[in-house]
Each structure stands twice: as structure tokens, then as C-alpha cells.
Amino acid sequence: MWCYTPVNMTSSLSSPQAEILEFYKDFARKNQRAPSIREVASSLNREPSNIHYHLKHLEQLGLLVRTGGYRGVRLVSKSNKVIPLLGTVSCGEPISIFEETEEYVHVPENMLIDGHAYFALRAKGNSMINAGISDGDTLVIRKQTDIDDGDIAVVATGDPPFEAVTLKTVYHRKEALLLKPENDQLEPYIVKKGQIRGKLVGSIRTYGK
Template sequence: MAKVLYKRQKQIFDFINGNISKYGYAPTLTEIAENFGLSSLSTVHEHLAVLEKKGLIRRYKGAVRGIEILDDGVIDHPNLIELPIMGFIACGEPIEPYNDPGATLPVNSGLVRAGDHSYILQAKGDSMVDDGILNGDYLVIKEVREARDGDIIVAVLKNGFATLKRYYKELNRIRLQPANSTMSPMYVTDIEIRGKVVAVIRQFS
């Protein structure tokens, strides 16, 4: 049976398969990382673990080129599109770049309207837990520069720090409201809106 692979998984699988077909042996983890511009070998390990779990490869511990192809019947998922993962979003911190600059997340195409510019941020912290946004969740962000009251937005403050909060326009200020009863709202007079949340994606291990 053909296995479903998403974009980066399939790219790495094809690279391994092609390397074995051309040279007769698998690439090293470092060669995989260099080919895809990955700064961390742990990211390569994560992708290989997914491929192994899906029964497409076997890894041999202790072997530098210890990857064996078990099944090359892979397909792309027809109802998904790939959105770039731009980084992490946490309360009161700059947006932290993702460790894989080419990372993407497959999302249902119905979440993104034609013409929208959208991307993914991964939530850090618990400031929005009462709205169902948990630490580690992936957020589908629609790029906008204006917001309506109640929108959950990505706001960049004057100091360059970013935060994820509900937006409310008041008389002479803007209230950025957390969804956590233990936290107080932030009051500002000027922010840069980078986008609003249109969907939350949670992955279970």
C-alpha cells in the first residue's frame, strides 16, 4: 500500500533513495542536513524517525550510512497544502525563528482562501489556554495589517517583542487580552499587526 508523505518527508526520502540508487549507499546524517540547509542533526533524526515509523526505511544504530529503503511506494496527500513554519510565538518575546528554515506544515486546503498570504507559528507558553491554544500548538496565521475586536492577533510591540493576544480597540488605547485567568491584559497605544489566527493544529505523539 502506498504511504502518504508530506513535502519535507518526501524530499528527504527521495534524496536517500536517489543516493542509494546512484552510489549504492545511503547518505550520512550530515549530508542530509547539508543538502536541505538544516542546522541541526536532531531535525534530520526527527524526519528519519517518521519515515521509519511509516515502514519506509530501516535504520541501523552505530552505522554511519545505516539507512535501508524498505518501501518506495509513496504518494503526496491530495487535499493538503504546505505552509511555511516561520517561528515560535510567545508572550513578550521576539518571534523566534524555526530551527529548520525550510520547514513546512501540511494543512487542509480549506483553511486557506485563495489569495490569502498565510504561514505557521508554533505557540509557546500558556497565555491563551482558555481559548484552546496550548503550548506546542501550530497556528495558521492569515497575514493582515488590521484587526477587529476579538480577533486573536500576532502583535509586535514598539520594543520589537511579539505577543499573541485577543485585540480590543478602546478609546485611547489598545487592549491585548490573554485567555488565561491568571494573567492581566496589556495596554498599548501602538502596535504592528502581523496577522490573525484562523486555525489551531495540534499534533499528538
């Protein structure tokens, strides 16, 4: 599994360490996956044992995490913050959400504004594909109950405790909300018992092998 967020280079890195970090970033952007140790070694004209040596030191510096497997490297941003992952949000039919969690995700600090509360949800479905949101994306949500027309938001429908949530582009209507999927094959619809739970401020995509 490969998860990429930008890494700030520091003056404490040696030239080989900086070279290896840059290679991982460039490879991920071009191939949407992590390189194997052999691919790194071959491209940088180094021995695999040398790559392992520098990866160990990069992990000690907190710039990456080795997760096992021959592509098991995840880069970590020094400017990341941790927010709770509350569950899954439907990009299709509304589904349940639970607000108790023991799982957290790292998100880039520049997605967040001081003084606001945030949470993350995992996208399910493809009704928001035209907005660049795909099944499996991690969505960063700012908690708020008021939004502007055209914002993408998490909307709770139904009556507690049986309410469900969905992610849609939202427009206000008299005593109702119009929820618009960002998918040419789906039609907007009206909900009369809809409550805004938060506004989408960013998304993070994780690529498998």
C-alpha cells in the same frame, strides 16, 4: 511523533488499505497517539508483516509518511497545502520572530482562502489555553493588518528591528491596543506601539508518544 490531519479516501485503495487507514484515524482520535504495528495487527487480526506491506503501498500513494520507530507513521491529507513556518510566537511574554525560513508545514486546504497569504507559527506558553491553544500547537495565520475586536491575532510590539511578537485576543483602544490573554490567571494589558501582523485562522496539534 504523530501528526494527524483528515485523509480523503480514494477509490484506488484496496479494502485492506482502507481498513488500515481508518484504524489509524480512529486510534489517533481516541488515544492521541499513533498505534504500534503490533497494535494494528492485533486489532485487525493480521500479521505484522502484512501491515508493513500495506503501509508501504499507502506511502507510495502519498497517503502517509513513515518516519521511523515503532509508532513512526504520519498521515498526509491530499487536500493539504504548504505554508512557511516562520518561528515561535509567545502565548505569554512577547518574543522575537524571524521571517526568513527554510521550514514549511502542511495545513488543511479548508483553513485557507484563495488570494490571501498565510504563514505558520509554533505556540509557546499557555496564556491562550482557554481559547484551546496549547504550548507546541502549530498556528495558522492569515497575513492582514486589520482585525475586528475580539479576534485572536499576532501583534508585533516595540520598534524594528528589535520588535517582538505575541498572540492575544485584541481590542482597539484610542491610539493603542488592548491585548487579552485567554487564561484566568493573567490580566489584559495595553500596548501603544503595537502592529497587527495577522489573524489566527486555525491551529494544528501534534501529539508525542
